[in-house]
Amino acid sequence: MDVSRRNNVVVTGPAAGPVVMLAHGFGCDQNMWRLVAPVLAERHRVVSFDYVGSGRSEWSAWDERRYSSLTGYARDVLDICEELDLREVTFVGHSVSAMAGVLAVQAARERFSSLVLLVPSPRYIDDGDYRGGFSAEDIEELLESLESNYLGWASAMAPVIMGNPDRPELGEELTASFCATDPAIARVFARTTFLSDSRADLAGVDIPTLILDCTQDVISPPEVGAFVQASIPGSRLRTLDAVGHCPQLSAPEATAGAILEFLENRR
C-alpha cells in the first residue's frame, strides 16, 4: 500500500528537523494549512496530508466502515507515521482531527512527543451538564446543508473524480474546489465528526499538550476548550485573538506563532 499517494502526503522543511504533522479537519483538505505550513517549515520537517475521501487523496481507497469512526482517521495518521517512519512527532490537529490525534497517540505513544489541539471538541452535542454547543437536530441541519450543495458539487468535482493527473490546467479548478467533496463521503465524515464522543479518551493523553481556541467560535465555544484543558493532565490552553473556527486561515501569524512558541519551549 502506497500511503503517501493514498493520503497525498506532502513533506516540506529540513529533512533533519523535528517533525510537525498537520492534520486538517472536516470540510476541506490540507490547503487549510497553506498560510501556516511555510512558517513552521523554516525549521521543522512539516508533514501534511489529506484524509482518504478529502482533497486529492485516493478516493477509491475510501471505505464507509473504516471512516465511520474516528479510529479510521487515526489509522490514516498512524499509517503515514509508519510508512515515513516518523518519530518524535508533534501532531497538530484541527477541529475533529485533534481527537483523531488523541486516539493516534494512545495507539502508538512511542511515535509522538507532543500534541497541539487546534479548536478541538471531544463532543459537539450537549449532554447533561456538558455544553458542546449543538443539539442532534442541529447536526441533521448540517447534513441538509451538505445535501443542498450537492448540485454545485457535481459539476465542480466531476473532473477530479475522473482523475486527470495529466491535465495541469485542471489544477486551478482543483484548488478552487478544495472544500468540495463527494456528498456521500462528506455525509459519513460529518456524522463521524459531529456525532462522536471522545471525552473519555482525553484523560489518557500523557504527552505535553497545547490547546488553542478562539475568542469566538460557534463550533468549538470557549467552554469546550476549557473542558479539554481540564480533562488532559498538565495541558495548557491558549486563546487566540481570532474569530471563527479556522484560525490558521483568519489569523495565521498568531496560530503559527503559538505553535512555534510551544515547540521552542519544549526543547
Added chain:
Amino acid sequence: MSHRGHCPPQQPDDAGTDVSFSALLEDSAEELYENAPCGYLSTLMDGTIAKINGTLLEWLGYRRDEVIGRMRFSDLLSVGGKLYHETHFAPLLHLHGEAKGIALELRTAGRDQLPVLVTSVVKRGSGGEPLLIRTTIFDARERRSYERELLRGRRIAEEARKHADADRARLQEALAVLQKSLLPAALPQIPNLRSAAHYHTASPDQLGGDFYDLFPLAGDRWAFFLGDVCGKGPEAAAVTSLIRYTLRTTAMHNPDPVATLITLNSVLYQRYTGGDTRFCTTIFGTLEPEGDSVRVRLAAGGHPPALVIRADGDADYLPTPGGMLIGFLPDPVFTAAETVLRPGDTMLLYTDGLTEARIGHDRALYGEEALRSRAGGLAPVSPEALIADFTELLDSFGDGLGDDAALLALGVPLGNRERTH
C-alpha cells in the same frame, strides 16, 4: 382605433423620452442598493456586519440597528448553515478571496428558514490587505424547490440504474446457463483418446452461435462435431440446438460423415427456407480405434479445415475443399477426408473466431498460418496442453477477438505405445 382606449398613444416626441430618462436618473445608486432585488451585505473580515440593504433587512425581519455592528454574518444563518459556513464557506473565502453560489439557509427574526444563494468577495486595499467582505444574497426558494426536484430525479435515475444493472446481471446469468446447455457439460472419457475443449464468449450479453460435441456411437466408435451458426442471439441458439440433436440422431443411424451432413442440410434447408434463412458451417467426423492409433473420418461444409499436429512437430491442415455452407442449397456437395492419429498426434478443430481475430497495432487477421506455426511449435502436445495454450492466446487478443470462438482438440496419448510394448 378600438385600442385607443386601452393603450397610451405612442408619442415619439422629445417630451416622452425626457420623462423616462428622468425616471432612470431618479434610480440613484443608493436607491438601487437599498431596494435592489437581492440582499447586499458588507462585513468586516471577522464577519461583523457593517452595512446591509433594505431588501435583506426586510427578508430577515430585523431593524438596521439590531444588525449593524452587533451581529456577524454567521448569526444570520441556520445552525446547519453556520456549520457549513465555518467548515466550507469561510475557508474558501480566506484562501481564494471569493466563494460563489453557495446554498445556505438564513434564519429570520421570526425563526423562519429562508433558502438563499450566497456569493462573497473579499475587497482588498491598495496594498492587497483584506478590508471587508462583500456579499450578495439571492432568494433561492423557487430555485431550491426546483433543485429538490432535480435531486429527486437524480435519485430515481440512480435507483433505475441499479435495477437495470441487476436486470442485466440476471440476463447474463440466464444467457450463460443457456449457452452452457448448448455445449456438453463435460467431454466423455474415451479409451486411448484424450480430448479437451474451450468456448470463448465474445459478449456476456449475447448468445453465441458456435457449438461442438463428442459422443459415443455403436461399438467402440465415437463421433464429434464442431461448427458455427451464422448469426447470434436466441435465434442462433435455437438453430444450434436443432443442429446438435439432428447430428446426434443422424449419426446413430448412419455415421458416414458426408451422409450425416447431407441430412443436416435437408433439415436446415426445410426448416428455414422461409424468410428467416439460417446456415451453418460444420465439421463432423467419426473416431475408430486401429491398434494404438485412431482412424478419423470427417467431412466439412463451409468450415475451416482441421489442423493435425503430429508428434514429430509436423502440423498440417486436413483439407476439405469445396464443402458448401449447410442449409443454403437443396443439393449441396460436402468433402470427406481421412487421417490416422498415432500416439502423440493431436487434431484441432476451431471456429473462425480464432483465425479471424484482429491482432497487433495494424489489426491484422490472426490467420491460419500463424495458427499452424504456433500449434506445430508445441508438438508433441496433448489436447489439454494445446487447449490451455490457445485459451491463453485467445485471452491475450483482448478486444481484437470480436466473435465467439470454439476449440475442440482430440489426440492419442503418447505414453500408449510404451505401455503396450
